[in-house]
Amino acid sequence: MRYNSLGFVLARRNYSESDRILVLFTQKYGKISVIAKGVRKLSSRKRGHLEIFSYIKFSASRGSGMDILTEAELIDGFNRIRKDLRRVALAYYFVEIINKILPEGEKNEKIFDLLLFYLKRLKRESELKTFRKDFVCDILVEAGFWPKEKRLADPDTTLLDVLERASTSERVGRRILS
DSSP states (O other), X not given: OEEEEEEEEEEEEEETTTEEEEEEEETTTEEEEEEETTTTSTTOSSGGGOSTTOEEEEEEEOOSSSEEEEEEEEEEOOHHHHTOHHHHHHHHHHXXXXXXXXXXXXOOHHHHHHHHHHHHHHTTOSOHHHHHHHHHHHHHHHTTSSOTTXXXXXXXXXXXXXXXXXXXXXXXXXXXXX
């Protein structure tokens, strides 16, 4: 069975000589893992579309084990963000938090739309410290870890309690944003 959706690349890791396993956060299916066959070859047309936090339109086929990515089209690579170290660190932080907070296969269109909103706004945002904290508050509320009506005084501590360990990109992001 073949399916398609919009999605963000949350994580990737090399697999075999020319393949890559991707974790995608999709609009229709939630967080999924797929294998991109041959994507590490220099001649691969999909290669540039599958960078972390890229916004893509993709097709995949159900496999006997892991689903196989068959097509990928870049909608937004967020190139303006990638040219600024502070912004790119924050974008990596956003997708790492989404990857850790959501279970595999859980669909959540509100969080999908929230991530798209924050990445688009990151292109022009100037106050990055406040922006990062706003993101954490919104994600905790939308994921059901904090009530919407209640003020969140220390979003970083609450997030740390939810994740049960510090995120890798947070340490980098805090140093860059200081």
